[in-house]
Amino acid sequence: MQPAPPRSLGLLFLGFLSIGARAFGGVLPWAHRVMVEERRWLAPADFAEVVTLCQFLPGPNVGNASIVLGKKWFGLKGSIVAFLGFFGLPFLWVLALASLYEGFASQPGVKPVVTGVAAAGAGLFIGTAIKLARPIARKPAALVVIAGCFSAVGVGRVSMLIVIPVAAAISYLLAKRGLL
Amino acid sequence: MSLLLELGLYFSLLSLLSVGGMPSVIPEMHRYVVESRGWISHNDFIEMFALGQAAPGPNVLIASLIGWKIAGVPGALVTLAAMCGPAAVLSFWVAGIWDRLQGTPWRAVAQRAMAPMVVGLILSGGFVLATPGSTPDWRMWLIAAASAWAMVATKLNPLWMLAGGAVAGAILL
Numbered sequence: 001m002q003p004a005p006p007r008s009l010g011l012l013f014l015g016f017l018s019i020g021a022r023a024f025g026g027v028l029p030w031a032h033r034v035m036v037e038e039r040r041w042l043a044p045a046d047f048a049e050v051v052t053l054c055q056f057l058p059g060p061n062v063g064n065a066s067i068v069l070g071k072k073w074f075g076l077k078g079s080i081v082a083f084l085g086f087f088g089l090p091f092l093w094v095l096a097l098a099s100l101y102e103g104f105a106s107q108p109g110v111k112p113v114v115t116g117v118a119a120a121g122a123g124l125f126i127g128t129a130i131k132l133a134r135p136i137a138r139k140p141a142a143l144v145v146i147a148g149c150f151s152a153v154g155v156g157r158v159s160m161l162i163v164i165p166v167a168a169a170i171s172y173l174l175a176k177r178g179l180l
Numbered sequence: 181m182s183l184l185l186e187l188g189l190y191f192s193l194l195s196l197l198s199v200g201g202m203p204s205v206i207p208e209m210h211r212y213v214v215e216s217r218g219w220i221s222h223n224d225f226i227e228m229f230a231l232g233q234a235a236p237g238p239n240v241l242i243a244s245l246i247g248w249k250i251a252g253v254p255g256a257l258v259t260l261a262a263m264c265g266p267a268a269v270l271s272f273w274v275a276g277i278w279d280r281l282q283g284t285p286w287r288a289v290a291q292r293a294m295a296p297m298v299v300g301l302i303l304s305g306g307f308v309l310a311t312p313g314s315t316p317d318w319r320m321w322l323i324a325a326a327s328a329w330a331m332v333a334t335k336l337n338p339l340w341m342l343a344g345g346a347v348a349g350a351i352l353l
Contacts (some may be wrong), residue, residue, distance in 0.1 A: 023236050024236045053275070054271070055201065057274060058199050058267045058270065060238050060263070064268065067272050068275040071275050094237060111223075111353075112350055113350050114226075114230045115320070115353050116345040116348050117349065118227070119320040119345055119349065120323055120324065120345020120348070121345070122305075122306045122310035123326065123345070124327055124328070125203055125306035126307075129299050129302040130332050133299045136299070145296035145297060146296045148300065149297055149300025153207050153300070154300075157215065159211065161208075164297075171293035171296060172293045175290075180292045
């Protein structure tokens, strides 16, 4: 069966709702499952193309995908509907969870557990960075940029308002010379 | 009102700086709301981070939890809208242009230039979150290292690493 776009705004809304609501432990795999496997809105190659664009753009990746795909299929209306479908439930849940947590936060034994989860979450960031670094780790210039950004932002705590423009300019020049 | 306005403006700026997604701006968010402004403590910050990671949904909701901690439900709405808005407008606008840039050298160069920056920024996020008040705590680093290893070496759903972190936290911390 050929992939086909959602037939109505309602189906678009429900599709993105089911991505947001089920996305435990990372959104991208669920976006793939819903749009490519379950609802067959997109062929795998089209999905990969949208993801590349949305990772390139600033902002939440799948949030951007809701805007881009909504526009492609239904124009501005589609973007708004897909965006609301995607964020609606997770936003309510996370606030409900946080309010619930406030009541428990002062109980003994809660803080160590939450701190442990945060440390593991920090580890997931580090793991993600390692995975992303693998394909570029053989290029000395890439390692210099990584080390530079880490020393400035992570250790030196310099504002990203300064670091991003400087690093972007340097990276761009390096990439243009074929060093990245 | 001025607090909400400042939150809105600041998170809009973060939205445009979030190359590679939300994790890239975690260190900057921490620098501003904890270190520079003192709106919340480091502990509040990592609590909201942990809740946002454990709940289903996009990780940009960590921003709205931090907004909630600072200014209640209005704060949560303002930070989410600000964190997504500018990036969403940009996506809407770029969506058509991107296809036309396919195969052009500029697009390939820009993508290659971005990759190492994103790695450095996400690494910074992990480091800042695991290092409370800039004082190293080997127990937190141990948990972070184990979870990073599991992510790189296995195909487990990340929720297992968070659950492992909860158990390790209860024992070690």
